[in-house]
Amino acid sequence: MLLLLGCGSNASTASSATVTALRVDPAELELETATGVPASASFSAIATYGDGSEGPLDLVSWTLSNASIGSISSRGEFLSVDTNGGDATVTATHLDIEATASLSLRYREDILDAGLDAGVPAAFEAAEGSEGEGIDMLYPLDGTSVPRNLAGLVVAWDGMDEGEIARIRFASSRTDVSVYTTATTWEVPTDLWETITATNSAGAVDVQVTVGTWNGSEVSNLRTSTAVNVGVNRLDATGSLVYWSSKDEKIMRVVAGENEAKPFFPSDDITGCYGCHVISEKLQWMVVTNQGGDGQYAVIDVSNPDALATVYWLQGDLRATFKAISPDGQWMLAVANGKVLLYDLPSNTLVSTPALDGAWYSQPSWSPGGDELALVRIKEDNDFDADMDFVNGEIVRVPWDGASLGEPEVFVEAQQGYNLYYPEYSPDGEWLVFNRSTGDSASDEDAELFLVPASGGTPIRLDAANGTGELGNSWARWAPLPDDDVLWLGFSSMRPYEVAGTVDPQIWVTRIDPAAAREGNDPSTAPYWLPGQDPDTNNHVPVWWSR
Numbered sequence: 001m002l003l004l005l006g007c008g009s010n011a012s013t014a015s016s017a018t019v020t021a022l023r024v025d026p027a028e029l030e031l032e033t034a035t036g037v038p039a040s041a042s043f044s045a046i047a048t049y050g051d052g053s054e055g056p057l058d059l060v061s062w063t064l065s066n067a068s069i070g071s072i073s074s075r076g077e078f079l080s081v082d083t084n085g086g087d088a089t090v091t092a093t094h095l096d097i098e099a100t101a102s103l104s105l106r107y108r109e110d111i112l113d114a115g116l117d118a119g120v121p122a123a124f125e126a127a128e129g130s131e132g133e134g135i136d137m138l139y140p141l142d143g144t145s146v147p148r149n150l151a152g153l154v155v156a157w158d159g160m161d162e163g164e165i166a167r168i169r170f171a172s173s174r175t176d177v178s179v180y181t182t183a184t185t186w187e188v189p190t191d192l193w194e195t196i197t198a199t200n201s202a203g204a205v206d207v208q209v210t211v212g213t214w215n216g217s218e219v220s221n222l223r224t225s226t227a228v229n230v231g232v233n234r235l236d237a238t239g240s241l242v243y244w245s246s247k248d249e250k251i252m253r254v255v256a257g258e259n260e261a262k263p264f265f266p267s268d269d270i271t272g273c274y275g276c277h278v279i280s281e282k283l284q285w286m287v288v289t290n291q292g293g294d295g296q297y298a299v300i301d302v303s304n305p306d307a308l309a310t311v312y313w314l315q316g317d318l319r320a321t322f323k324a325i326s327p328d329g330q331w332m333l334a335v336a337n338g339k340v341l342l343y344d345l346p347s348n349t350l351v352s353t354p355a356l357d358g359a360w361y362s363q364p365s366w367s368p369g370g371d372e373l374a375l376v377r378i379k380e381d382n383d384f385d386a387d388m389d390f391v392n393g394e395i396v397r398v399p400w401d402g403a404s405l406g407e408p409e410v411f412v413e414a415q416q417g418y419n420l421y422y423p424e425y426s427p428d429g430e431w432l433v434f435n436r437s438t439g440d441s442a443s444d445e446d447a448e449l450f451l452v453p454a455s456g457g458t459p460i461r462l463d464a465a466n467g468t469g470e471l472g473n474s475w476a477r478w479a480p481l482p483d484d485d486v487l488w489l490g491f492s493s494m495r496p497y498e499v500a501g502t503v504d505p506q507i508w509v510t511r512i513d514p515a516a517a518r519e520g521n522d523p524s525t526a527p528y529w530l531p532g533q534d535p536d537t538n539n540h541v542p543v544w545w546s547r
Helices: 002-017 120-126 190-199 513-517
Strands: 019-025 028-035 040-042 044-049 054-056 061-064 071-074 077-080 086-094 097-114 129-131 136-139 144-146 154-160 167-169 176-179 183-188 205-215 219-224 228-232 238-245 249-255 262-265 277-279 285-289 297-301 307-313 322-323 331-336 339-344 349-352 360-366 372-378 395-401 409-412 419-423 431-437 448-453 475-479 487-493 504-510 539-547
Touching: 019 086, 028 228, 040 539, 044 219, 061 071, 071 228, 071 238, 077 285, 086 154, 097 120, 120 167, 120 219, 120 539, 154 205, 176 190, 228 331, 238 277, 238 487, 262 504, 277 539, 285 322, 307 539, 339 360, 360 419, 372 419, 372 513, 409 431, 419 475, 487 539
Parallel strands: 028 097, 097 176, 129 219, 144 228, 322 360, 395 419
Antiparallel strands: 019 044, 040 077, 044 054, 061 086, 071 077, 086 097, 136 154, 154 183, 167 176, 167 205, 205 219, 205 228, 238 249, 238 539, 249 262, 277 285, 285 297, 297 307, 322 331, 331 339, 339 349, 360 372, 372 395, 395 409, 419 431, 431 448, 475 487, 487 504
């Protein structure tokens, strides 16, 4: 009996000592870090035992889900970095039982222009003012979205008087960075932008400007703009964007993550217009047309971006205005003076001149799957001018079997009073972007961008990208796929870039959300201006390239 009682007592003790549940204390924690001032905190594991009692438990392992914000020791001691903020999950594990806590680290920093008093930030915090009165945000646009590695973002505002100080605040749940300056525009330094975007990757940051008068000890006459929201994509942009600059008479190139446009083609000893260009990713060749419509074309090897080489120069009667290259690099379908021309690209040979249905055609785009093309079919009643300037266009689909074209079928049918043109397949093959305007296809001020499923369906106006007013949004081209969540679309637009006070056509970029498009909603965002451009020239045909 004594033995049995002893066994029963030990069994009861073992049962009561068994951990049945676990929790982390604190369950939620918000911390703040700054340069030179990391944050620290202690986490405890609290066990629930078989008899319902609770107590601290040392026999656990600790992990942190986001190493970019700091580290956690084997005893649950957290130490943050002092360079950025972010979110993480803290996990405590005992045998097969886990418990978690949420940790949010906010990065705070004050940056002052040279010569400003160190007491300015505290004076701004202590002052009172009016929001949205007298200070207008000019750039960036509210609701824009940018790649994580965008370089050269400028903040611009209006309503500031000489001698006043502005505070530019970048705020989110993870970031509170304030910049104090006497300027009226401010370019975000690359290292600071990297800190802000790393902290807010896949999130957003509000940008707001407050202006006041500093008397040496206090700030008065405080006015604060409304905040603009800037989304930050979770991945960097890759490759580069090459576009035609009419002032420079050059195809310019901006590499992702940089903010300088460099001349790409032609060299200084070659003159003339080579704006109509397309790049074969398979061959790493670029095809350009000399002197625009119905001109001779040249083929350039761009595999070494720093040392371009000529494959074929302007030869005989081989002509092309707009052109599309098959994904395998074998074929080039071109249009010249309204007629379709099929070339074997590697041998630079005209294979055939498909008549299709005898209509005029322009602006081909080859699907990424290689089995079809989209073209503009130009209806009658036209003052047709060398493939570029026409009205009454509609979008048609033309099958391709690997050797020849099939019969055209309507993709986006003609609309009374409108001209449809510039079709371009998305790199995943799911979408087609195109232009619609009431006038000609060359430079119509009311040109707008639309998106339609490549399988067919109802076109969606890209409201956020188009903006309001007659902004001449055209020449849309897609970026290579950064991931399967987001598509980027570059286009030429005559909207004003308020930073430079220009209304010349410039390259702007919008983010496209395919999930929203599948629901029939506007998938675009307000666009951002491509940094590095010369704002005093006309920029067109933004072709994206993976290099």
